[in-house]
Structures are given as C-alpha cells and as structure tokens.
Amino acid sequence: MAVHKLILDDVFEESVCTLIAIHCTIEDYRLAYLLNQNLGINLVRNKKDLDYDNGKSTYSIYNWEDKKQLLTWNLVSNICKTNDVMTTSSGLLFETTHSITKTFNLIPELKSVNYLLKIDDELHITKEKYIINTIIRIPQIATAYTIDISQLKSKENLIFS
Template structure:
C-alpha cells in the first residue's frame, strides 16, 4: 500500500510598500474583500546573536476553503554585542541592530501574501493589488525555487 501525502497548494505574492503592516492590511482587505486580522503571536526569526519578530495577519475563508496569510518579510532585530578590548577595564557590551528576513533571498520584498488553496488566479490578485496606490509593486513568486520555503510553515 502506498502512503499518500497531503500537499497543500499555495501561492505567494511579493509586495513592495513603505506602509506599516496594519495600514497595508487595511487596504488589502478593502481591495480584495477579505478580513485579514492580526495574530497575537508574531513569527520569530533568528539573527546573529538575537531574534527578530515579524508580524502576521490571516483570514480563513470557509466558503472557498482558502487561507490568506499576510506576513512581514523584513524587520529590525537588536543583538547584544560584546567588545573584548583586552584592556584593564574588561569588556564592554552594546546593542547593535541587524535586519531579519522571513525569506532571505528576497531582501527587497517588504511583505508576502501567502494564499493556501487559492480559488482565484494569482495574476488577478496581483492586478488588484497593483490598484492600491500605496503598493509600489507586487508579483507572483514561484515558491518551488525558494531555498527558505520552510520558513513559510507556521
């Protein structure tokens, strides 16, 4: 007997925008007629010596069995650095800021819209998203080519 694996079909759309996450989620809700809501739990991403947090919004459309997830792709993380100078007064510690990314190979992308079991053609969604004046650009992403696609499992 052959085991069958359940695979979830999902599509990714990369979004470039300088808006804050909650404002962009509002405009996406209005344009796509969905109800993205902010999660209480952010996504933790490890950085060199620290951890950063990425916001996440989601909406489950039970009528079409579609799950929409709007995720911040990049944010700042504070890391503790130790500077051992070898001096008489010992080492000093300071905090430094670094960038953390959900998808490191897409460092210029501000947000990701992940659609599980999409009932709509992704290109139609991209066209509608481009109608939001606060979005600089948006485009579909082939998740099969991503090295860090496991970061999309949450």
Template structure:
C-alpha cells in the same frame, strides 16, 4: 497484498499561491489597505512566526484571514525582521541593528501574501492587479514557489 508507503514529501507539499509585495508601508497599514481594496479582513495573528538560531531570536509578523466563501486561508507575512544589538565598549553602550529575512533570496520583497488552497490562476492574477491599485504599493507579483530555496519557512 499491495503495500503503499508514504514519504515525508507527501506531507510537506502544501498547495498555495504566493504573492510578493514591495512597499514602504508598515504591516498594520498594509493590512488595512489590503482589507479595503480586496474586500477581505486581515487581522493580526496571536503569534508571530518565530525562529531561534544560536540564541538569537527572529520574529516575523503575520496577519491572517479565512475566506469561508472560497475556502482559502490568507496570510500576510513580513519578509524582514529587525533586531537591535547592544554592546558595551569602554563604558559606552553601542547599538547596532541586524536585519533578517524570512526568504533570503527575495530580499527586495517586503511582504508576502500566501493564499492556502487550490486557488485558480485568474483569481490570483486579479488579486495581484487589485494590490497594484493601492497607491502606497510599489508593485506586486506572483512568485513561483518552486523557485524558492527557503520555501519551507512558509509552511506553518
């Protein structure tokens, strides 16, 4: 009798392509332009991507789109999250801002597009080229997900 065991790595390796986007646009404006230029329909997800560490909550916005034609799920994910901190000092209320990153090794990337599924390389490259046509986008490019230390944050 042959026995085959599965390790955790057999379940955690999801097939997806990852695109990095540099822009000053807010998430909803970027989603609008991506819908227009890529002929897709990103919509705001009901829940954001939330993390809690040492009683500090961080939330990253997510927009999603499911393509029935190509059988892909698309996600537009913010790479940064800002949180205001208030402290009292000598009867003064001081406010500071803390910025957290979903993928800390890619701090200059403002948004990621995750295309879940086995997308062809040419399809992803054409998508990157179409994103670059948006005037408000500085640049976009394909990211090698295997080079990321924090890629587990993209599995949801």
C-alpha cells in the same frame, strides 16, 4: 536477509498555494487595512508573531479564513530588524556602547520583498491576475507579483501552522 526499500515520493504531496510578493514601505497594520478594503477580505493580526531562532527574529503575521471558498490567507512580513547594543571596554575608565541594527529575512532569497501574501490554494490564473492588479492599484504599494514556491530554498519557513 532481504532489504526492503520504500519509495514515498508520491505519498506526500506538496502543499498547493499561491505566494504574492509585495514591495512597499508602509507598516504591516496599514498594509493589512488597505488589502482588506481593496480585496474585500478580513485579515486579522495573530496574537503571536512568527518566532525563529528563539526570539532572534520575529515576523508579524495576519490571517483570514475564507469559509465560503475554504481558503486561508496569510500576510507576513519578510523583514525583521533588531537593534543590538554592544558595550566595549578599552580597559580604561570609560566604556562605549554601540547600537548595531541587524536585518533578518523570513525568506532569505527574497531580500528586497517587504511582505508576502500566501493564499492556501492554487488560484485560477484569472483570479490571481485580478488580485495582483488590485494590489498594484493601491497607491502606497510599489509593486506586487507571484513567486514560484518550488524555486525557493527556504519554503519550509512558509508553514505557519
């Protein structure tokens, strides 16, 4: 019996998008407000956060659909901190409780990045530079830069729909 082999490399095209890493210590709602003011966009928080590992880690996400240019903008936090309370008993009368803070990252390769701005289209280099320069001019933001998505091992975490 003959064996048929199908090669589907060219059939499925990877999604094209621009990913911008943002380093800052402000809250997500404040960052979304500042980006809205400076970039002329309208990021709105989703009703549901991104949920991974059945509630073990959740990440806030804001989105905006630009109907003129047919672009979707997503601002997502990259860091999730959870507090776990552990009770230990030494077999005596009293138990002791310890609070342990665990940190999870949406993209583990980018542990130092606080937020990710994903634009679902590969932007022209001049528009990309304009967006990054505008973000860097915001005083509360330490730095911002683009990330090559093809180099990320956990790029499947960037699929939000």
